[in-house]
Amino acid sequence: MLVALAGGAASSHASTRQDAFARSLEHTAAGDYAAALESVSAEGVGALPRARARLWAFHHAGLLDEALAEAEAALALEEDAWLRERAVELSVALHDAPAARRHLTALESAEDAERASVAWAGPVGELVERDEAARRGERRARWVVGIGALLCGVALAALARGRR
Amino acid sequence: MRRDGALLALVALAGAGTMVVELAAVRLLAPWFGASAAVWTNVIGVVLLALAVGYLLGARLSAAADPLRRLGFVLLAAACATAWLPFVAAPTAALFLPDGTTLDRAATQVRWGSLATSILLFLPAALALGAVGPLAVEVDQRRRARNAGDAGGRVLAASTIGSLVGTFGTTHVLVPELGLRWCFLLAAGVLAALGIATLWRAGAAARGVGGAALLVVASTLLVRPAEARVADGLTLLEARQSPYQSVRVVERVVDGERWRELQVNEGFDSFQSVWRETPGFLGPGYYYDWFVLPAWLDERRDGAWRTCVVGLGAGTAWRVMESTLPGALALDGLGVEIDPEVVALGREYMDLAAAGAPGRRVLSGADGRACLAAAGGGFDQVVLDAYANQVEIPAHLSTVEFFRVVRDALRPGGWLTANVGAFDGEDPVADALARTASAAFEGPVWLVRVPFSRNVMLYARRDAPIPMGDAVPDGLPHGWSDWLRFAPALRRVESAVAPLTDDRNPIDVLQRRSLERAEERRR
Structure with a gap:
């Protein structure tokens, strides 16, 4: 599916693009990620195939932050269901709840992405809930500290005034 | 002389109890918040604030006709607040660090979470212990009809020596030999005994209160400590308390091959x-x-x-x-x-x-x-x-x-x-x-x-x-x-x-x- 997304080969220009993309995937499969990025750095390779190839390389290299950054940079210019689904996947792997929710919402309105959005709804929902629970915990802690400090301050002031 | 010695011994033991609470407190929080400088600062800060309020509270209570009786009540209150600390630590920390929190997320909540937990857990006991000093000074001064500085100096000296013993004793003996639960229980038991003895001298009407406080402290013996949480898919092989942390070994099977991890404290989603x-x-x-x-x-x-x-x-x-x-x-x-x-x-x-x-x-x-x-x-x-x-x-x-x-x-x-x-x-x-x-x-x-x-x-x-x-x-x-x-x-x-x-x-x-x-x- 990733190879198919590189586009057709109706012209020599498209053929060059397809070769570069395929070479990038081959380099990624072989673990030569530097060559994988180099393969799609030349002019003539479309922005989307370049983004997909680079994301694929970074993802397989285990640099998930960079892979997500590639997806988000490309998605800022043009919507793509495959990139969007990878963005959801990477956000979940990185425990980035806000990004996961944002990308899932976008995926749900993308064409031909219903199956993917349904599949990711569960994991994203769990991640968001855990993140919300953690944020609620932090807010609760700040309230307790504030109220505790206030009560202590009032107690100190009242006790320090002495008996009337 | 004997009564003077008994009073100073009481103050010394209360000072030791204060240090037991303070030093064991960080260890009690470590499974959730670690033991970094930020956590130490929060615990020490809360204890100092509580002591300050306690000192003023003790000063106010010392004006009573019988400060010795109030000293007894304060010691019992400190005992009750101390005994239950190991059992309420986990649910208290969970208010601020819910289940399923990942390691990197938990690390961001150290500052506020440990401060809030310290306030809820340690402030009551430290506040009660802070009231001991002024009440003891008042009792000493009335008995011996000496000036305030004389009474204050004697009480402070006894309290500080007790704190010194409590400091070294907690780190080198109590926590490694007894574990946290028994460390706090021992401190609570000593405070309860001191409170009951003080009330006994103060009058029969207070003995019921002493008995109730002793019951509160002793009831912790009936509570089973919570077992270590292990994530789904893992089998707990063994759990132990070390002088530095709680440690456990868990096992899982992946594609027919055994993997084991040694986890410390709460572990979250990580391993040692x-x-x-x-x-x-x-x-x-x-x-x-x-x-x-x-x-x-x-x-x-x-x-x-x-x-x-x-x-x-x-x-x-x-x-x-x-x-x-x-x-x-x-x-x-x-x-x-x-x-x-x-x-x-x-x-x-x-x-x-x-x-x-x-x-x-x-x-x-x-x-x-x-x-x-x-x-x-x-x-x-x-x-x-x-x-x-x-x-x-x-x-x-x-x-x-x-x-x-x-x-x-x-x-x-x-x-x-x-x-x-x-x-x-x-x-x-x-x-x-x-x-x-x-x-x-x-x-x-x-x-x-x-x-x-x-x-x-x-x-x-x-x-x-x-x-x-x-x-x-x-x-x-x-x-x-x-x-x-x-x-x-x-x-x-x-x-x-x-x-x-x-x-x-x-x-x-x-x-x-x-x-x-x-x-x-x-x-």
């Missing part, structure tokens, strides 16, 4: 040591594999490969290195691990070499820096993998003075390999450690990201170049030849600007900045 049934490389996501890289980059191919691992844990580094060194190199290992229970569990469950095994020497219960300084030189490699509570880098193992000790322990051409918990090569912690190591080694160092992890490896070398980037040789195992030419995964640092020193080491602040930087990227 890992064991795989099949020796050798652990695979993606495990930084231990990267400890072997220097041997493959080095020129030597036979003889003993002398290593010193600071932060040996249960021996994961050794297990990986033993079967993955190149050529005819054989591992000759010295390992330092501060927690003897971790070593014991490693020997029982993770094939850590037994005491006296040839080519394997473990120094347990010892500090890494001191051992390395005394170990003599000539090491081929020093591995640094020492963390407190999984994320906290010990400050004294991250300074230019320490890295110079490491450098002096290496042979010319020898390697330092350090595991750094960091998000990438530009992470504030990784950057600071790299500059510090570069200053100590007087040359460039390399930061190498570990795929599928939140780890960065730091490589330094004494008086020899490090072949990375364009200079990396072909044919390295584990995909290293390609990885070490992959620019996004590497960062070369050659800078001695503002290294971390023993005198000035803001490693806590840098770790907080690292987490804040990651959090900002999420938003």
Whole structure:
């Protein structure tokens, strides 16, 4: 599916693009990620195939932050269901709840992405809930500290005034 | 005279009780919030604030017709507030650190979470204990008809001596020998006994209150401590309390192969040591594999490969290195691990070499820096993998003075390999450690990201170049030849600007900045 997304080969220009993309995937499969990025750095390779190839390389290299950054940079210019689904996947792997929710919402309105959005709804929902629970915990802690400090301050002031 | 002695002894014991609460408090919070300087500051701050309020409360109560009776009530209140601390710590911490919180998320909540938990847990007991002093001064002054300074000085002296005994006793005897639960229960029992004795002298009507307080304290004996939480899919093999932390070994089966992890405190989604049934490389996501890289980059191919691992844990580094060194190199290992229970569990469950095994020497219960300084030189490699509570880098193992000790322990051409918990090569912690190591080694160092992890490896070398980037040789195992030419995964640092020193080491602040930087990227 990733190879198919590189586009057709109706012209020599498209053929060059397809070769570069395929070479990038081959380099990624072989673990030569530097060559994988180099393969799609030349002019003539479309922005989307370049983004997909680079994301694929970074993802397989285990640099998930960079892979997500590639997806988000490309998605800022043009919507793509495959990139969007990878963005959801990477956000979940990185425990980035806000990004996961944002990308899932976008995926749900993308064409031909219903199956993917349904599949990711569960994991994203769990991640968001855990993140919300953690944020609620932090807010609760700040309230307790504030109220505790206030009560202590009032107690100190009242006790320090002495008996009337 | 006897009554004077009894009163001062009471004050001394109350002072000891205050220190038991304060020192054991940080250990009580450690499973959720660690034991960093921030946590210590929060606990000490809350106790000091509570004492201040308690002093004024005691001053107000001391105006009563019978301050001795009120002293008894205050001691009973302190006993009740102390006895239940080990049992309410977990649900209290859970208010601010819910189930399912990941390790990096939990680390961001240390400041507010530990402060809020300290307020709820320790403020009541410390406040009650703070009232003891002024009441005791009033009792002493009325009895002996002396001036306030005389009474105050005597009481303060007795309280401080008691605090001194409580300080050393808690750290060296109570916590390691009794554990936290019995430590707090002992303190509560002593306070309750003092309270009852004081009320007994004050009058019969208060004995009922004393009995009720004793019941509250004794009821903790009926409560079973909560068992360690283990994630789904894991089997608990053993759990123990060490002088430093709670430790446990869990097991899972992946594709028919057993994997074991040694976890400390709450563990979250992380581990301290890992064991795989099949020796050798652990695979993606495990930084231990990267400890072997220097041997493959080095020129030597036979003889003993002398290593010193600071932060040996249960021996994961050794297990990986033993079967993955190149050529005819054989591992000759010295390992330092501060927690003897971790070593014991490693020997029982993770094939850590037994005491006296040839080519394997473990120094347990010892500090890494001191051992390395005394170990003599000539090491081929020093591995640094020492963390407190999984994320906290010990400050004294991250300074230019320490890295110079490491450098002096290496042979010319020898390697330092350090595991750094960091998000990438530009992470504030990784950057600071790299500059510090570069200053100590007087040359460039390399930061190498570990795929599928939140780890960065730091490589330094004494008086020899490090072949990375364009200079990396072909044919390295584990995909290293390609990885070490992959620019996004590497960062070369050659800078001695503002290294971390023993005198000035803001490693806590840098770790907080690292987490804040990651959090900002999420938003």
